[in-house]
Amino acid sequence: MFLRATLAAALLAVPALAQDDPLPSWNDGPTKQAIVAFVQAATAEGGPGFIAPDDRIATFDNDGTLWSEQPMYFQGMFVNDRIRAMAADHPEWADEMPYKAVLDGDLAALGAAGEQGLVELVAATHAGMTNEEFEALVKDWIATARHPRFDRPYTDLVFQPMLEVLDYLRDNGFETWIVSGGGIDFMRPWAEQVYGIPPQQVVGSQIAVTYNDQDGPPRFDREPGVFFVDDKAGKPVGILRHIGKRPVIAFGNSDGDFEMLDYVTAGDGPDLGLIVHHTDAAREWAYDRDSHVGQLARALDAAPDEGWLLIDMASDWKVIYPFEKQ
Structure with a gap:
C-alpha cells in the first residue's frame, strides 16, 4: 500500500523505457512500467522507494507463475x-x-x-x-518427458517474460526465491539451470525424511509421509522458516498464493504484489475461477483493494515461451 504514491511519482519521473529494454518480451503498458518503476525506485538511494540491498527479496510461485500448469501440475x-x-x-x-x-x-x-x-x-x-x-x-x-500438447520438454514451457523479470531483479541486487506448493525435492534438481535460482533458494512442500548413517555413507531416506505443505497459509510459514524476513515482491497466479501476496504486501515499506492471469487460450490456456488447477477467484476479487497488479498474459506478453522467439 505504501508504494502506490511512490510508484505514481516514479512513473512520472521515468521517461520512456530506455533502448536497452530489460523486459523485451513485455508489451509496454502499466504492468511493465510498474515493475520497472519499482526496481528503479528500490535502487535509487535516498529516494522514497529505496530498499536496502539486504532487504531486496522477491518470491515467485512456480506452477502457473514461472511455467505452465495445464492440463495438470x-x-x-x-x-x-x-x-x-x-x-x-x-x-x-x-x-x-x-x-x-x-x-x-x-x-x-x-x-x-x-x-x-x-x-x-x-x-x-x-x-x-x-x-x-x-x-x-x-x-x-x-x-x-514431453508435454502432451506441445511435445516439448516441460522446461521449454517456462515463461520467457518471467525469466526476464528474474534476470532484471537479480541485475539490480534482488534475491529471487521460489515459494511453491510443489515438492522442494522435485524443483531443486533443475531450478538453477532453468531459472538461475540455486537449490537453497527453493521453498516447497516436503516429504518426511530420516537421517541414516548405518550400513554405508550417511544418507537421507525418504519416508511415506508429508512433513510440510507449502501452499496457502503454509507459504508465509515457509518464507519465515527459510528466508527469515518479509520479502518486498511476490508473484503468484492462484488462490494458493493469496496468503503469500497478503503477507508480502502487508509491510510498512515499499512492496509489490503481482498475479499472472492466464487469459491466452491460443498460446497457452485461459482459466481462473473454474479451473481444476490454479484456481483464481479469491485473489482475483481482492486484487483491486489490495493493490495487487494483474498480469494479463494475452495483452502484457509479446511471447509466452522461449521457443516462440526462435
Whole structure:
C-alpha cells in the first residue's frame, strides 16, 4: 500500500523505457512500467522507494507463475509417469484406486480420489528411496518427458517474460526465491539451470525424511509421509522458516498464493504484489475461477483493494515461451 504514491511519482519521473529494454518480451503498458518503476525506485538511494540491498527479496510461485500448469501440475505428470513405469512390478494396481485411475488415464476418477489418493500416489513414487535416488529420477524425467500438447520438454514451457523479470531483479541486487506448493525435492534438481535460482533458494512442500548413517555413507531416506505443505497459509510459514524476513515482491497466479501476496504486501515499506492471469487460450490456456488447477477467484476479487497488479498474459506478453522467439 505504501508504494502506490511512490510508484505514481516514479512513473512520472521515468521517461520512456530506455533502448536497452530489460523486459523485451513485455508489451509496454502499466504492468511493465510498474515493475520497472519499482526496481528503479528500490535502487535509487535516498529516494522514497529505496530498499536496502539486504532487504531486496522477491518470491515467485512456480506452477502457473514461472511455467505452465495445464492440463495438470507438472509434478502430477511426473507422478503419473512414475506409476506407469512401476506398474509391471505391481500388477495389483490394475484394480486398486487411485493407481487404476492413473493407469486408465481417468482424470475424473483420479480427481475423485481426493487428497488421500494424492498422498498414496506420492508415497508410492516419492518415498522408499534415498534423496539422491529421487533426484536422479527427477533429472531423468525432466530430460526425457514431453508435454502432451506441445511435445516439448516441460522446461521449454517456462515463461520467457518471467525469466526476464528474474534476470532484471537479480541485475539490480534482488534475491529471487521460489515459494511453491510443489515438492522442494522435485524443483531443486533443475531450478538453477532453468531459472538461475540455486537449490537453497527453493521453498516447497516436503516429504518426511530420516537421517541414516548405518550400513554405508550417511544418507537421507525418504519416508511415506508429508512433513510440510507449502501452499496457502503454509507459504508465509515457509518464507519465515527459510528466508527469515518479509520479502518486498511476490508473484503468484492462484488462490494458493493469496496468503503469500497478503503477507508480502502487508509491510510498512515499499512492496509489490503481482498475479499472472492466464487469459491466452491460443498460446497457452485461459482459466481462473473454474479451473481444476490454479484456481483464481479469491485473489482475483481482492486484487483491486489490495493493490495487487494483474498480469494479463494475452495483452502484457509479446511471447509466452522461449521457443516462440526462435
